[in-house]
Amino acid sequence: xxxxxxxxxxxxxxxxxxxxxxxxxxxxxxxxxxxxxxxxxxxxxxxxxxxxxxxxxxxxxxxxxxxxxxxxxxxxxxxxxxxxxxxxxxxxxxxxxxxxxxxxxxxxxxxxxxxxxxxxxxxxxxxxxxxxxxxxxxxxxxxxxxxxxxxxxxxxxxxxxxxxxxxxxxxxxxxxxxxxxxxxxxxxxxxxxxxxxxxxxxxxxxxxxxxxxxxxxxxxxxxxxxxxxxxxxxxxxxxxxxxxxxxxxxxxxxxxxxxxxxxxxxxxxxxxxxxxxxxxx
Amino acid sequence: xxxxxxxxxxxxxxxxxxxxxxxxxxxxxxxxxxxxxxxxxxxxxxxxxxxxxxxxxxxxxxxxxxxxxxxxxxxxxxxxxxxxxxxxxxxxxxxxxxxxxxxxxxxxxxxxxxxxxxxxxxxxxxxxxxxxxxxxxxxxxxxxxxxxxxxxxxxxxxxxxxxxxxxxxxxxxxxxxxxxxxxxxxxxxxxxxxxxxxxxxxxxxxxxxxxxx
Numbered sequence: 441x442x443x444x445x446x447x448x449x450x451x452x453x454x455x456x457x458x459x460x461x462x463x464x465x466x467x468x469x470x471x472x473x474x475x476x477x478x479x480x481x482x483x484x485x486x487x488x489x490x491x492x493x494x495x496x497x498x499x500x501x502x503x504x505x506x507x508x509x510x511x512x513x514x515x516x517x518x519x520x521x522x523x524x525x526x527x528x529x530x531x532x533x534x535x536x537x538x539x540x541x542x543x544x545x546x547x548x549x550x551x552x553x554x555x556x557x558x559x560x561x562x563x564x565x566x567x568x569x570x571x572x573x574x575x576x577x578x579x580x581x582x583x584x585x586x587x588x589x590x591x592x593x594x595x596x597x598x599x600x601x602x603x604x605x606x607x608x609x610x611x612x613x614x615x616x617x618x619x620x621x622x623x624x625x626x627x628x629x630x631x632x633x634x635x636x637x638x639x640x641x642x643x644x645x646x647x648x649x650x651x652x653x654x655x656x657x658x659x660x661x662x663x664x665x666x667x668x669x670x671x672x673x674x675x676x677x678x679x680x681x682x683x684x685x686x687x688x689x690x691x692x693x694x695x696x697x698x699x700x701x702x703x704x705x706x707x708x709x710x711x712x713x714x715x716x717x718x719x720x721x
Numbered sequence: 722x723x724x725x726x727x728x729x730x731x732x733x734x735x736x737x738x739x740x741x742x743x744x745x746x747x748x749x750x751x752x753x754x755x756x757x758x759x760x761x762x763x764x765x766x767x768x769x770x771x772x773x774x775x776x777x778x779x780x781x782x783x784x785x786x787x788x789x790x791x792x793x794x795x796x797x798x799x800x801x802x803x804x805x806x807x808x809x810x811x812x813x814x815x816x817x818x819x820x821x822x823x824x825x826x827x828x829x830x831x832x833x834x835x836x837x838x839x840x841x842x843x844x845x846x847x848x849x850x851x852x853x854x855x856x857x858x859x860x861x862x863x864x865x866x867x868x869x870x871x872x873x874x875x876x877x878x879x880x881x882x883x884x885x886x887x888x889x890x891x892x893x894x895x896x897x898x899x900x901x902x903x904x905x906x907x908x909x910x911x912x913x914x915x916x917x918x919x920x921x922x923x924x925x926x927x928x929x930x931x932x933x934x
Contacts, residue, residue, distance in 0.1 A: 443889055444845040444865060481913075486845055512743060515913045517867060534736050537743075539772075539869075539911065561736060562773025564841040564869040634841050663836065665843045688839060718845040718865040720913075 444718040445682045445710070446486035446689035447703055448519075448667060449696040451476055455492050455499035456506055460694050470697045473506050478513040480696065483703040484720025487517045489542070489637075489691060493612070495523025504536045511537025519567055519637075527556050534561060542637055544569040545610040548617045548624075551631055558632025567667075568633035572621040572654055573641040575607035606654055613641050621654070622661050629662050636666045637691065643671030647695070650677055655685035667691050673700070675709040682715050728752040728924070729764035731791070731807075733781035737910060741770045741804065744910035748921055758790035766927035767791070767799055771806025772869065772908070775831065776818035778806040792824060795902055800927035802920075803904030805870060808897060811904060812874050826902065829876035838890035840871040846887050846907075848895050854884035856903045857896060858922050864915035866895075866907035873906055901930055 451458045451473050460470040470476075477488055490510050492503040500523070507520050520533045521542030530541050541561070547554050547568060558566045606621035617624070625636050638658050640651035650668050659666040665688035668681045672692040681687045695701040707717045728745065732738050732754035745752050745768075752768065755761060769791070771778045782788050795801045803811055812823050815831035823831070834842055845865035850857060873893035876883060885896035887906070897904045903923055909916035 442847045442887075443842065446844050511740070515744065515747075515911065515917065517869070517908075517911045535739075537739055539736065539740070559774070562777070564843060564871070565736065565773065635843060663839060664841065665839050689844070 442716060444486070444716050445687070446667070447484075447678070447706060447710075447717070448487045448489055448689055448691040449476075449480045449485050449703065450489040450491065450669070450691050450693040451510070452491050452493045452693055453503070453506060454494045455496075455502040458697065459493070460697065470694070474509040474513050476697060477510040480703060481514050481516055484707055484718070485516060485703050486689070486718060487519060488514060489519045489521070490538075491520070491542070492522030497523075500532075504532055507533060507536035507538055521567070521569060526553070527560060530557055530561065534565070540565045540567050540635070542567040542569040544571065547628065548608065548610050548619065551627065554628055554631040554633050558634065563632045563634035563664075566633050567635045567637050568625070568628040569637040569639065570621055570625060570628075570658070571609040571613050571639045571641050572606040572651075572658075573609050573613070574654075575605055575616070604653060604657070606657070609641050613644075622657060625658050625662050629664050633664065635664050636662060638666055638668055640668075640670035644669070646671050647673035649673070650681040650685060650687070650690065652680055652685040655681055655687050659686040659688070665689060675701070675706050678706060679710060679713045679715060682710070683713075727763055727765040728927070729755040729761060729767045731767065731769045731782075731787065732756050733778065733785055733787065735771050735773070735778065735781075735806070737770045737772045737804070737908065740908075741768060741910045744917065744920055745924075748917065748924065750924055756785055758786050761790045761794045761799075764794065764799055765931040766924070767794055767801045768923075769801070769803045769807035769810065770910075771804060771810065773806065774817065775806060775809060775815040775872065776821060778810050779818065779821045779823065782810070782824075788824065792826065795826065798901050798930070800901045800923070800930050801903065802923045803902075804910070805906060805908055808894070808904035808906050809872060809874055811897070811902070812876070815872060817872050827874075827876060827880060827882055827897070827899070829874055829880060831872045832875045833872055834870075834893060835890035842868050842870055842889040844868065845912075846889065848885040848887055849892070850885045852884055854896065854898050855926055856898050856905075856919060856922050857885060859918055860915060860922075866905070866909070866912040866915060868907045870906060 520538035668687035887895035
């Protein structure tokens with residue numbers, strides 16, 4: 441197997457500028473999206489994600505222009521998202537230069553959107569973003585079979601209960617969707633999602649490492665690739681999410697923007713750990 | 722008229738047309754988007770991009786009446802590069818849309834990759850080069866290319882167009898080359914420096930083929 445694990449920098453934007461901050465709080469400017477895109481493209485990033493975290497209607501043209509500027513700098517795939525609620529929204533984003541789109545709240549509110557998008561653009565272009573948070577199993581729902589069958593590979597480093605429950609969060613993490621993240625992931629794939637972008641709300645912004653148990657639970661219960669997100673700081677965090685979390689790709693934002701971690705050095709480390717990555721030439 | 726202005730990029734609405742255009746621009750080549758059969762007339766090279774569902778490319782080619790013009794140009798010897806679905810479309814049929822007929826330039830069908838691995842096959846993978854290829858000149862098995870697909874061409878036994886394969890659950894057709902016809906299952910326009918080299922190779926081959934013609 442030579443399919444490489446992917447390293448994906450993420451540009452959270454207010455539409456025009458890259459911003460930094462946890463859950464919309466204390467946003468700070470982190471640079472020009474096109475400049476960062478050019479740098480990551482040259483450093484060996486495998487893909488790039490650009491999100492409009494404000495996703496307000498009146499700033500839409502600005503975000504589309506940002507996608508155009510970013511796409512012009514890239515020789516790697518581009519995923520864009522934030523505020524995509526309809527087929528028309530998605531068409532505009534793809535026409536501006538994105539190869540894939542992410543949908544989150546809009547898919548929870550109207551799951552058929554996943555099918556509509558995958559029929560129009562192909563499932564490889566539809567990334568279902570799931571924000572998951574460890575919670576109480578209120579609506580007692582069984583975990584997926586694949587996961588329950590392989591408890592030996594289920595890391596318990598978090599001190600989670602043996603069969604933890606993750607709740608799907610929407611609207612930037614503010615509200616509960618009252619869905620089991622594993623069920624929602626599986627349902628999303630049935631409806632046509634070609635990839636899952638999985639963010640741990642418990643780890644996001646903490647820089648304490650990816651949520652290995654969550655990533656493993658989702659990655660082993662769906663047939664599509666899973667991108668792990670939330671909590672990355674050190675190269676070891678990335679190695680763990682690939683080797684223990686069964687992630688197909690890993691995403692991070694601020695550690696790349698502020699040069700805490702260069703992509704080139706990260707990939708070298710992973711290759712040294714015998715993890716298959718694409719080494720930039 | 723310069724060579725650059727006569728690279729026809731078949732535009733039937735595929736999502737990756739602008740990326741291919743940008744990748745060519747970076748190589749100093751301006752392409753022309755072609756949507757009507759008559760526009761193939763002056764083309765010195767044709768690129769057929771594609772991404773998504775097999776039915777989308779086949780239906781779009783037929784809706785725009787491009788099937789005959791495309792086959793005519795290829796069999797006349799116009800250098801051709803198919804990308805992703807643009808490779809799959811060259812075969813007889815696909816499991817993804819069994820009711821539709823492909824361009825049938827090569828015999829064989831397009832089949833799903835095995836369900837024992839994650840699908841779509843999404844990301845960077847390396848090639849297994851099967852024989853000498855002009856398109857892959859300077860490309861090595863340590864170079865990675867970007868794939869995004871769940872189906873791949875399974876040529877009929879005895880065929881000889883496959884120059885490189887790739888592995889995801891099983892060995893599958895990654896690059897084909899036969900006379901003036903070239904195609905890749907991966908996306909050279911999204912494959913960084915290695916992809917740019919391959920596009921450059923195609924443009925060079927196309928220039929030589931048309932000056933020889």
